[in-house]
Amino acid sequence: MPSLFxxxxxxxxxxxTPGGAxxxxxxRIFLHERTGAAxxxxxxxxxxxxxxxxxxxxxxxxxxxxxPGRGDATTMPGGTAFxxxxxxxxxxxGITLFDIGHPDQGIVHVVSPELGLVLPxxxxxxxxxxxxxxxxxxALAWGIGSTEAEHALATGxxxxxxxxxxxxxxxxxLAPGVTPKDMALAxxxxxxxAGGQGHAIEFAGSAVTALAMEGRMTLCNMATEFAxxxxxxxxxxxxxxxxxxxxxxxxxxxxxxxxxxxxDLASDADAVFDREIRIDAxxxxxxxxxxxxxxxxxxxxGGVPAFAGSGSRAAHDKALAYMxxxxxxxxxxxxxxxAFIGSCTNSRLSxxxxxxxxxAGRRVAPGVRAIVVPGSSAxxxxxxxxxxxxxxxxxGFEWRESGCSMCFFAGGESFGAGQRxxxxxxxxxxxxxxxxxxxxxxxxxxVAASAIAGRxxxx
Amino acid sequence: xxxxxxxxTSVAAPLIEDNIDTDIIIPSREMKSTGKTGLAAGLFxxxxxxxxxxxxxxxxxxxxxxxxxxILLAGDNFGCGSSREHAVWALAEHGIRxxxxxxxxxxxxxxxxxxGVLPLVLPRATIAALAASEGAISIDLPAQTVTAGAxxxxxxxxxxxxxxxxxxxxxxxxxxxxxxxxxxWQRVDxxxxxxxxxxx
Ligand code: SF4
Numbered sequence: 001m002p003s004l005f006x007x008x009x010x011x012x013x014x015x016x017t018p019g020g021a022x023x024x025x026x027x028r029i030f031l032h033e034r035t036g037a038a039x040x041x042x043x044x045x046x047x048x049x050x051x052x053x054x055x056x057x058x059x060x061x062x063x064x065x066x067x068p069g070r071g072d073a074t075t076m077p078g079g080t081a082f083x084x085x086x087x088x089x090x091x092x093x094g095i096t097l098f099d100i101g102h103p104d105q106g107i108v109h110v111v112s113p114e115l116g117l118v119l120p121x122x123x124x125x126x127x128x129x130x131x132x133x134x135x136x137x138x139a140l141a142w143g144i145g146s147t148e149a150e151h152a153l154a155t156g157x158x159x160x161x162x163x164x165x166x167x168x169x170x171x172x173x174l175a176p177g178v179t180p181k182d183m184a185l186a187x188x189x190x191x192x193x194a195g196g197q198g199h200a201i202e203f204a205g206s207a208v209t210a211l212a213m214e215g216r217m218t219l220c221n222m223a224t225e226f227a228x229x230x231x232x233x234x235x236x237x238x239x240x241x242x243x244x245x246x247x248x249x250x251x252x253x254x255x256x257x258x259x260x261x262x263x264d265l266a267s268d269a270d271a272v273f274d275r276e277i278r279i280d281a282x283x284x285x286x287x288x289x290x291x292x293x294x295x296x297x298x299x300x301x302g303g304v305p306a307f308a309g310s311g312s313r314a315a316h317d318k319a320l321a322y323m324x325x326x327x328x329x330x331x332x333x334x335x336x337x338x339a340f341i342g343s344c345t346n347s348r349l350s351x352x353x354x355x356x357x358x359x360a361g362r363r364v365a366p367g368v369r370a371i372v373v374p375g376s377s378a379x380x381x382x383x384x385x386x387x388x389x390x391x392x393x394x395x396g397f398e399w400r401e402s403g404c405s406m407c408f409f410a411g412g413e414s415f416g417a418g419q420r421x422x423x424x425x426x427x428x429x430x431x432x433x434x435x436x437x438x439x440x441x442x443x444x445x446x447v448a449a450s451a452i453a454g455r456x457x458x459x
Numbered sequence: 460x461x462x463x464x465x466x467x468t469s470v471a472a473p474l475i476e477d478n479i480d481t482d483i484i485i486p487s488r489e490m491k492s493t494g495k496t497g498l499a500a501g502l503f504x505x506x507x508x509x510x511x512x513x514x515x516x517x518x519x520x521x522x523x524x525x526x527x528x529x530i531l532l533a534g535d536n537f538g539c540g541s542s543r544e545h546a547v548w549a550l551a552e553h554g555i556r557x558x559x560x561x562x563x564x565x566x567x568x569x570x571x572x573x574x575g576v577l578p579l580v581l582p583r584a585t586i587a588a589l590a591a592s593e594g595a596i597s598i599d600l601p602a603q604t605v606t607a608g609a610x611x612x613x614x615x616x617x618x619x620x621x622x623x624x625x626x627x628x629x630x631x632x633x634x635x636x637x638x639x640x641x642x643x644w645q646r647v648d649x650x651x652x653x654x655x656x657x658x659x
Binding site for chain 1: 476483534539540541542544570617637640644658
């Protein structure tokens with residue numbers, strides 16, 4: 001009867017509070033420099049210790065520059081303090097930090113799976129909404145606030161109300177050129193940016209189990225854009241093969257024991273969910289966002305839709321005005337100013353390989369600024385070993401150090417106001433990539449093809 | 460420890476849009492220091508100020524009727540996007556103690572309770588009626604009611620969030636009362652899942 005979520009949850013319940021919440025054991029905590037220093041400083045000011053520093057980790061990703069030759073200085077005003085204070089606070093607390101220049105530095109949600117820090121059956125939290133990315137390995141991973149991060153650090157637990165459950169089933173086979181990013185955008189466009197609100201969502205179905213590990217991460221990454229509590233996928237042979245041998249993964253006899261334990265991590269055939277959504281994978285086409293919410297996305301071949309009655313007319317019109325678009329206007333062929341490949345959604349090695357295959361010897365259109373930011377230092381090294389850096393730079397892309405970079409605007413680098421940017425990131429909110437910047441989100445191959453064409457187009 | 464929340468009477472500023480994300484509540488560029496204070500000036504900065512950072516008279520919190528509003532009326536999925544708790548800290552520092560919306564992002568709602576800001580869920584139509592009502596509205600958290608003139612609406616809130624808000628309780632202190640239980644659980648778990656416990 002139990003679903004995968006029930007199993008993950010039940011394995012971690014320590015106690016139930018008088019208010020009906022559960023005290024849930026937290027197996028891994030990840031911090032980053034944007035909020036890490038604040039959480040650790042506040043904990044220290046209250047005279048509290050980190051309960052188990054060996055299971056807490058931190059990475060420099062949000063504020064650190066991604067320009068070549070970077071150091072503690074950043075383009076974000078005041079940014080250096082976030083970096084130096086996080087470094088000092090991690091050292092004081094005994095927390096392993098993947099610092100600037102460290103071979104394992106990168107975006108937390110790229111680094112953690114890469115190192116085998118997140119494993120099937122674990123609970124993992126980070127003060128970052130895209131923590132759900134890591135549910136792809138069959139873990140329960142979710143984003144929290146900094147005060148909750150303090151709680152997790154101090155007690156090794158969180159107090160939590162049991163979320164409702166949902167299964168999103170993608171049946172069938174994806175058409176060639178359709179990616180996990182398109183699956184996520186199709187889901188959110190069909191059911192709204194609040195469609196998964198408060199639910200723990202299991203992604204399942206033949207089109208999901210057919211995905212490689214990195215694609216599963218892209219899909220789970222977008223669960224937060226669906227307002228889900230978290231997203232995750234039952235671990236299978238693909239997962240176990242991918243994890244085996246990673247630095248922090250169990251080895252030898254411990255691996256065998258873990259593997260035996262993980263076999264049970266699947267929803268029972270008669271598992272019951274509070275909600276279920278089924279989507280025909282074959283019906284999904286390459287997608288692109290037209291508005292200022294990921295729900296405002298359509299197939300690239302479609303035009304800007306007319307107001308359809310969900311949400312408010314005013315919000316629809318506001319998004320159109322912000323994006324400089326009109327109803328019915330074609331998205332394919334729209335001229336772009338910039339193209340960005342990066343972020344915890346789509347910056348892993350396979351993302352860069354697929355984008356590179358699209359570029360294959362061609363050049364970025366004149367006047368288009370194009371940037372590639374590998375998700376981790378390890379991804380960067382692996383890409384360079386294949387010569388992808390040269391392929392990108394020869395095409396006219398900037399090749400950066402790893403980090404969040406221009407996925408979001410921290411006050412430093414940005415695309416300018418009114419600039420139309422096609423981006424492999426997860427959020428097309430107003431001013432997300434800089435004040436007034438118009439962001440269209442899409443898969444890395446769509447971004448690459450559009451950079452070459454100078455206009456929005458599918459790969 | 461946050462300021463305890465029992466009852467609140469205030470005018471309610473209407474900002475009834477869906478998907479007000481945390482970047483609208485406080486843009487990333489306004490999070491200038493690593494601390495939790497000094498954030499009120501950045502609240503809704505993208506809307507509150509013009510390019511030259513003078514006040515935008517069209518923005519609701521700049522209108523004389525709503526300058527001192529301690530209640531905000533909003534649309535669906537309030538607080539979506541980035542998990543930044545600064546959104547709650549900025550609202551609280553500005554004086555907003557309650558946000559009434561048809562739904563909240565779960566991360567925002569959790570942060571709000573911890574920061575002493577009540578995330579209050581009411582149906583869209585009730586919120587529209589509150590926005591149309593004259594004068595102050597009153598929230599009674601122990602009784603779980605919102606009163607505007609002669610109109611009284613009940614609301615639901617989970618018992619844990621309610622207790623934490625009313626007591627201004629620190630969740631860490633509460634949990635540490637169960638420290639022995641947590642330690643016992645971990646002792647057993649270490650046998651069951653030794654690979655979880657890094658560093659032996
Ligand atoms: S890459 Fe973007 S979405 Fe991902 S953690 Fe960094 S800022 Fe957030």
